[in-house]
Amino acid sequence: MNPPPLLNQPLSGNAMPRFGGVATMMRLPTATTATMAAGLDAAFVGVPLDIGTSHRPGTRFGPRAIRAESALIRPYNLATGAAPFDALQVADLGDVPINTYSLEKSVEIISGFYRDLLAQPGRSGRLVRPLTLGGDHTIALPILRAMAEHHGPVALIHVDAHADVNEDMFGERIAHGTPFRRAVEEGLLRSDKVWQIGLRGSGYAADDFDWPRRQGFTLVPAHEVWWTSLAPLMAQIRQAIGPETPCYLSFDIDGIDPAYAGGTGTPEIGGLTVPQALEIIRGCRGLNLVGGDLVEVSPPYDPTGNTALLGANLLYEMLCVLPGVPLR
Amino acid sequence: MNPPPLLNQPLSGNAMPRFGGVATMMRLPTATTATMAAGLDAAFVGVPLDIGTSHRPGTRFGPRAIRAESALIRPYNLATGAAPFDALQVADLGDVPINTYSLEKSVEIISGFYRDLLAQPGRSGRLVRPLTLGGDHTIALPILRAMAEHHGPVALIHVDAHADVNEDMFGERIAHGTPFRRAVEEGLLRSDKVWQIGLRGSGYAADDFDWPRRQGFTLVPAHEVWWTSLAPLMAQIRQAIGPETPCYLSFDIDGIDPAYAGGTGTPEIGGLTVPQALEIIRGCRGLNLVGGDLVEVSPPYDPTGNTALLGANLLYEMLCVLPGVPLR
């Protein structure tokens, strides 16, 4: 079975060695402005921001590293049978030109970029589904703002070591530890349809977890799912959200244990395994996933590139569960 | 709930960014001699020794790296609810000034330091509970000598890839592979209350494991607990030791698999997972833990700092299970 001739295909390893060529996401054709999203089903977008981070920097190089490592990924998903490029038109839209000297202005630039992107007519009139290469987790807020403008409040599956619901950090309301508090306050989320998976570590008080619970979020601390398949949890989540509700997947790579994903800024021990991570994403098949992000890959702390490779694969797995992807 | 006003608190990330400031353990106030332990409940102490190691050196930089990475840890334990700084007076006592040219003299210096430390009147008249940042495992011997002087022979929970009960190494009786043989010979341990968890690898003969069994130790080789929660084991251990017996926890980071803890000097494949490690330490709650150590972090083999971060977290978890720590 061959894909329709007009769909973009990843450049094959038989046409150019995988280490060769300018590095785009999955070796797809690239474009560099949001307005080039017209006609797409899904788009990879980079957001090279790291000034929202509280500890180790470096996620500004996340999109570049994820693109470079994505060169290893071929089009067909051997485990699930998904063949995204058989049916979806996908491109790499390059990076959002953030202002690296101002978090506030960067947040505006990002929401503007996604607003423009979603304003384009996607393929067959559907909204484009953006999959974002972070960047630190601050970027989830402006993306959710644009999402909610077009989709209304969204359900959220949030994988992370941290709840990211701080009232503020060093007095600032915008930072990589606050996006989901702001999102609740701004009405961007359907709080009864929010799951936070992989939480752990230390905090200032129990309220770090109590506040989201009070909003209606379901919390799944990492230590409660050690030794456990997450497939049953995902079945519950699918049932609770349903196939129509617009749903966003925000995946902080530090949700996964540092053994697998050491190249990140605020690692926490005792995290999820990669099989659990794959169960989460693969368990999203059947949801109306309107977008997703993979954030907090920090290349300066990833000497082998393997954390970026993991990030690239998780983004590919997100693509594989978008609505309309056939199985072969 | 706020801690009593006179207790030391880790410097908050809202007062100084986590990457800023002189790096002390958990950003606590520091002091630099054993005699400053007066009035404390617990004390972090560094022992920057690596001349007892048989292979890769570098643990001399262990305390410095553990302190640096500990900056990420906040005061409240989200998984267990422990709030150690609500009730305990804790400080970082700096490093023991070992003699890096003489293992023998260093061992004397270390036991002297801990002897002095335990001779101070701790808070409310109780002995200070030292938590040690190693350093190679040689240091367990002089620490146990001081411990036994003040507490009598102690029960021991020993996590390690290696039994460290060699008769000698290259003809030497003091080295990082011999401390627990010496401890038995010197009567520092209650040998019927000793557990060695995580053992594995290769040796010269079965006697590597037979000798400790003959002393009454309980051995838990790693491959016997693959795939298994260690919570039940810890319940047995707690019952066997009881809540009064002075108990020491000696944790060699190489007990954990190199996937999680690659920055160490004599790594062995097939080790414990971090969830198992956390179960061990958290399972010590209820014991009369009189001290503990985390040894064998070797920063030159830890390019991301993540092994040191793991070590810092394990020391924090030890603090969280000391007698008197409340849960919130």
Added chain:
Amino acid sequence: MNPPPLLNQPLSGNAMPRFGGVATMMRLPTATTATMAAGLDAAFVGVPLDIGTSHRPGTRFGPRAIRAESALIRPYNLATGAAPFDALQVADLGDVPINTYSLEKSVEIISGFYRDLLAQPGRSGRLVRPLTLGGDHTIALPILRAMAEHHGPVALIHVDAHADVNEDMFGERIAHGTPFRRAVEEGLLRSDKVWQIGLRGSGYAADDFDWPRRQGFTLVPAHEVWWTSLAPLMAQIRQAIGPETPCYLSFDIDGIDPAYAGGTGTPEIGGLTVPQALEIIRGCRGLNLVGGDLVEVSPPYDPTGNTALLGANLLYEMLCVLPGVPLR
């Protein structure tokens, strides 16, 4: 129990520190040509080839790094009781002098080397059992050619993320992704007695897995054995192959998850754990293992040396399950 006096023994850590001395495999005596294999039961051989790789290079330094890290391994297997040097004569035969400018010629040189090696009278008249330090996976083909010449078609246990059964790569029929397709075509394998364990990742089509199934191979994708002990699988395999059939074990380190084995050229997420890897190899005890290889360790991507250490240990575990190895 002491080994017979004429058997080679690894240089003891009490005779020379483990970091000292010229690095041979397990600190065994070395020889540098295949014709020196006479009188041996088993031989370690390096094949420093990496020009067959499709992505990251570096396996040319694999043998050197594996030898260096093997210095940590002592003769007796504490988990299984195996004492290979009590009964087997083993040496390090050095490296095959491949031609690094020509894959085609290198393949000829390698098969010639193994042909010569197997032509030597081994100890007690039995064929020498070579254990190979790779090198990229291309080398399995010339080794299997030599094996089949002397043993006839062999059973195969193949651990890998990739099936390595491509028809060709960039139009070439010899590369690290094709050896087992060629081996089937050339009649080197008993295809009904082939297991491929750990497969995963992405491909061009389902045929990547279908072709081997059509040959009679049994495929064990990684995601089907997450959370699972592989001991039962190995029991099945032992029964299916039987104790007499010549069996070869080809172990690509990328079969194991990058968390444990990040120093490799084409890592794939979601792989086997090291306990599973050990179960596979230890589960080969009882088979007529006529040789084995450990391939795809790439030192430039292994900053701690821990992937090479894992490779060294897996080769040691292979030695421990060769026919004739006693348990103590």
Added chain:
Amino acid sequence: MNPPPLLNQPLSGNAMPRFGGVATMMRLPTATTATMAAGLDAAFVGVPLDIGTSHRPGTRFGPRAIRAESALIRPYNLATGAAPFDALQVADLGDVPINTYSLEKSVEIISGFYRDLLAQPGRSGRLVRPLTLGGDHTIALPILRAMAEHHGPVALIHVDAHADVNEDMFGERIAHGTPFRRAVEEGLLRSDKVWQIGLRGSGYAADDFDWPRRQGFTLVPAHEVWWTSLAPLMAQIRQAIGPETPCYLSFDIDGIDPAYAGGTGTPEIGGLTVPQALEIIRGCRGLNLVGGDLVEVSPPYDPTGNTALLGANLLYEMLCVLPGVPLR
């Protein structure tokens, strides 16, 4: 000759091994607020800022790394005979608590810290001379603001690959490429007494160099001094500035060639050598140096720590040329 008994001395390597102890600058006593500067002649201050950088981040860890590597430095300067601790009271004042989410607020916090610091009565009534561990070069602006408040406009010796006189960067007027433009505009500098040494690289137009020349700056591009001792240049500078004029030394480590100082964010090839750097600083003896900084050390790009070590030594050399330092 011994120093007066009340002067702080670096902790000796004979009292604590150099790798031991909590890492302060040159192992000096530490204090953590600007108000503790009272009674000092000179103070080391860290400014862990990196959000002003245009390319690679990481200078937020500069102060920590410089402190750690400074442990190697002993009190007496063997090349020049300077013995700073014989006559000056020096301490490490810790880090300025910058707001890592806002460049604008950080600049305010920094100038406030230095303003407070200079408002303290220094030893013998003289103003404290701060030596700053950066941090990116943005920090020079707020430091110069505080300097000019207390000293009036200052002469400036500025070592750098870049002139740092951009009108703006990405539309922002405050960033690591603009401090000296702002300083001129705000009247903080005596523009006829400004030298910029080591300039090179690429730019948008010749104006990058023409603007400073129009202000009266003297520019010394790196390529004009290849192969050349800078001692004669420094003699000219000393004569031009004179011994009374308050003079500030701002040293960007990227003024030096990446061969010596690779751990920085915007390296430029063809730079100064370390002997030239030492000639510049040693050539400041005789000037009224009222402060200095060493900026742009980025530890994530400094795997050996040697760039931080260079930075630590250059700060020590600055201390050695402060007014009042005796020669032995």
Added chain:
Amino acid sequence: MNPPPLLNQPLSGNAMPRFGGVATMMRLPTATTATMAAGLDAAFVGVPLDIGTSHRPGTRFGPRAIRAESALIRPYNLATGAAPFDALQVADLGDVPINTYSLEKSVEIISGFYRDLLAQPGRSGRLVRPLTLGGDHTIALPILRAMAEHHGPVALIHVDAHADVNEDMFGERIAHGTPFRRAVEEGLLRSDKVWQIGLRGSGYAADDFDWPRRQGFTLVPAHEVWWTSLAPLMAQIRQAIGPETPCYLSFDIDGIDPAYAGGTGTPEIGGLTVPQALEIIRGCRGLNLVGGDLVEVSPPYDPTGNTALLGANLLYEMLCVLPGVPLR
């Protein structure tokens, strides 16, 4: 002064942060086949080959790393005043799709690519001048073959630690140590107009240097120019070659000392300095440079990226001395 509106310009750091966006050479527009060279004055081309190397591999990632680091370079050369983008039409043509399993076929593919490239009508009817991002030095042969086809035999300035004139390597006539022997044999060079600069190290016999001298080459061993500006040498070379003779510049980064360029495969101590390297390239202004290459950057041995940055800058400096580049 603004460039003509139709000329490609590097993406400004004020339009996209330097760490953002898909990494092309100097952030220029990219195209991916040789036939897209039409209308260009100069073209950057990557050749990701490393199978011709005799020791450390990794140059296959050279083009990708050079592109990534080139993001720091702005359009105007501050030292020389060159403004290449004011007058030349330049693009990044992507990589030559070499066959990584066959050196022989790769050499054919490369010469075919350059033959096609030179067959395109360049801007104003002149031949395009390719500047190549290597790759190992083997690639110079196929490039010179295409060059000679279009230009006839060329003069050559060859910077390198090694003469690369071996008769063969391991019996092979094509490898990274033989290209200039082959080029002489095939009549691709004007041997009386060949300079080899930076030679040093060890060899099998004096003939390593005698053979090129017998061909008429001028050899400049590194140790003969220690401590020396190369500007006078370049004046001699310019005079000897003259302004019309087609001249090719082949620059092996290992000509430069490993202190500056450690990320390479066969480093030799005692090499050229970067100022000397810049003098060589800048000294080519006035020659009819018809192409150039920068080879042997090996990213796995370049942990900071600084060798790739050096390579990027040297390629930029080559661009700056092409005929027709104005000075501002």
Added chain:
Amino acid sequence: MNPPPLLNQPLSGNAMPRFGGVATMMRLPTATTATMAAGLDAAFVGVPLDIGTSHRPGTRFGPRAIRAESALIRPYNLATGAAPFDALQVADLGDVPINTYSLEKSVEIISGFYRDLLAQPGRSGRLVRPLTLGGDHTIALPILRAMAEHHGPVALIHVDAHADVNEDMFGERIAHGTPFRRAVEEGLLRSDKVWQIGLRGSGYAADDFDWPRRQGFTLVPAHEVWWTSLAPLMAQIRQAIGPETPCYLSFDIDGIDPAYAGGTGTPEIGGLTVPQALEIIRGCRGLNLVGGDLVEVSPPYDPTGNTALLGANLLYEMLCVLPGVPLR
């Protein structure tokens, strides 16, 4: 000209790729005890000691790394014409089995090893000339003890950042900062024929340099020879020592600037260049060099291996200036 048939030759890169084979020094035949020195002219010996170091450890891996990197060196010295293997019988004698737990015992073992080595009848009845791969500088003392026993007090050329003449370190008289003080006290040196070249850095007092001067040593601080060829100095030294006096060359790699030799334990800025280092060693031709060492290469701080490569080359250069080496 071919060497006599019985002389050992480095394994050619045409017989085995340079990255292949068990790594011995320069790929020479190896032997593992001092008594195998019989019949040799010169011998490479490793001393894997690092417990004498005051700061960063790791030199225990120095011999292994130097051997690995020495694979790049070919037999003939292109710069000087020296062809050592044409006339000298040379082998790699492996490592001295030091006791890594006791500095004192190690010193005894080392002097015993060299005493035995020199007691062997060398080739043609001359004493073997050992060239040592360190190891930290402590090892110079036991080597000099053995040297003086056989040769009487020796002249000394000592290249180093540090004079290594401390009275003691942390109260110990044997450590890497004391060997030459002990050597003077024990009468091992002809103090009027001692040169210390490259000295610099910081100390406790001027006496660090005054003491050696009082013994008659000639000191050449690094900053006095910046910008200068050392050929004239070496001419003076040759004249002062004369061609008969037994002379020892002790070369601490930290004598060279960290830009070239960053992989060492106590780096000091502002050091010698590699051309100067080569001038020193090449300037020893004509002296009666009875042995030499290259110490303080620390592989954990040498991520590229380039410092070890430099060390290997300097040892090769020492071999090239031994008496009896012909020029071709």
